[in-house]
Amino acid sequence: MISRSIEKRLNKHITTILIGGIFLTFSVVLVLSMCNIQGCHDQTYSINDRHAQHSNSKDSWQKSFLEPVKEFSAKLVVIIISGPNNTRQRDIIRETWLNDSSIKSHIIWRFVIGVANMPKELRKYLDRESFIRHDLLLLEDHEESYQSLANKVLQSFSWVDHHVNFEFVLKVDDDSFVRLDKMINELKSKPKEHLYWGFFDGRAHVKKRGKWSEPDWILCDRYLPYALGGGYVISSDLVHFIVSNGPILKKFNSEDVSVGAWLGPLDIQRIHDPRFDTEYVSRGCQNVYIITHKKSIIDMRELHKNLKTTGKLCSKERLIRKSYVYNWNVLPTGCCIRNNTQIP
Ligand SMILES: *[C@@H]1O[C@H](CO)[C@@H](O)[C@H](O)[C@H]1NC(C)=O
Numbered sequence: 001m002i003s004r005s006i007e008k009r010l011n012k013h014i015t016t017i018l019i020g021g022i023f024l025t026f027s028v029v030l031v032l033s034m035c036n037i038q039g040c041h042d043q044t045y046s047i048n049d050r051h052a053q054h055s056n057s058k059d060s061w062q063k064s065f066l067e068p069v070k071e072f073s074a075k076l077v078v079i080i081i082s083g084p085n086n087t088r089q090r091d092i093i094r095e096t097w098l099n100d101s102s103i104k105s106h107i108i109w110r111f112v113i114g115v116a117n118m119p120k121e122l123r124k125y126l127d128r129e130s131f132i133r134h135d136l137l138l139l140e141d142h143e144e145s146y147q148s149l150a151n152k153v154l155q156s157f158s159w160v161d162h163h164v165n166f167e168f169v170l171k172v173d174d175d176s177f178v179r180l181d182k183m184i185n186e187l188k189s190k191p192k193e194h195l196y197w198g199f200f201d202g203r204a205h206v207k208k209r210g211k212w213s214e215p216d217w218i219l220c221d222r223y224l225p226y227a228l229g230g231g232y233v234i235s236s237d238l239v240h241f242i243v244s245n246g247p248i249l250k251k252f253n254s255e256d257v258s259v260g261a262w263l264g265p266l267d268i269q270r271i272h273d274p275r276f277d278t279e280y281v282s283r284g285c286q287n288v289y290i291i292t293h294k295k296s297i298i299d300m301r302e303l304h305k306n307l308k309t310t311g312k313l314c315s316k317e318r319l320i321r322k323s324y325v326y327n328w329n330v331l332p333t334g335c336c337i338r339n340n341t342q343i344p
């Protein structure tokens, strides 16, 4: 009798139990397959180091589950390395090369400043600028002039990687003038992955003294080929690679030398472009320039005015330092011969 009534009840609920069971199995399979696809172990970027693995898995876990939507979205993120006192440089950049309605929908930009251990007054001032302009990235963990620029760039990349849906990053200094319209246009035909685009040097001597000295450089007699720091572009996958491995990467003093070393062993496209006038001195003025470095506030005003009135960058073209096309077919010491005045 008893077993009969149980059987009857079971029969009554059999559909519910079946559906419940199927649903449960399906959920388990779904979770497991997501782990396989992307979440639990991101092999693409992992390094066999406990520290890096930890940050890496946390990163990709957040990417795939906890942070499906990023705060910002842009084709190009412009990271402008600035100093706390460089308010006038920031203002002139906002007024000139960033103030171009044709590119506004494609970019976001941030002026990056380290604020660790900063005097209270200066911090207040920056907070005010940030409140008004909404375009400062204040790094709480970076102390200006006590930590390397490589650390500052790494932290900027980390912010970009975590908060922006993007395709490319452009890193410039606050004394660089950029033709963003040209750059956006050029990027349409550039590879979206594995891109490292700038003005390269492969035969630079290791500095032992002075502002740019690198006492910790032990890799070889010269620096590895790197795009000069006045401005360079890298694709989002490489930004993610750098950020994922950030804790274990050696931070040399110079950020551009560091990025070259960080990307050194990777199978990527290094595109040398003489239209990047990004050396430690400007090579002059050429209308084809996409970036031109070492510009004062007055220079920037003039370049902007030229563009507005004539559509051309320079009032008069001039070459005061010869340029080169990088030769990737010879050893790096022979890469960069300045023997041709036709190259911008
Ligand atoms: C910024 O200016 C203040 C005084 O106006 C000065 O004490 C400080 O050293 C400057 N900071 C930098 C990084 O130049």
Ligand SMILES: *[C@@H]1O[C@H](CO)[C@@H](O)[C@H](O)[C@H]1NC(C)=O
Pocket (backbone or CB within 6 Å): 094, 095, 096, 099
């Ligand atoms: C940008 O340019 C427009 C005119 O083209 C001007 O009215 C505006 O004030 C400029 N913005 C900044 C931040 O300078």
Ligand SMILES: *[C@@H]1O[C@H](CO)[C@@H](O)[C@H](O)[C@H]1NC(C)=O
Pocket (backbone or CB within 6 Å): 327, 337, 339, 340
């Ligand atoms: C410049 O040097 C490169 C590399 O040695 C050589 O291939 C090229 O022909 C030279 N060009 C001129 C104009 O001399």
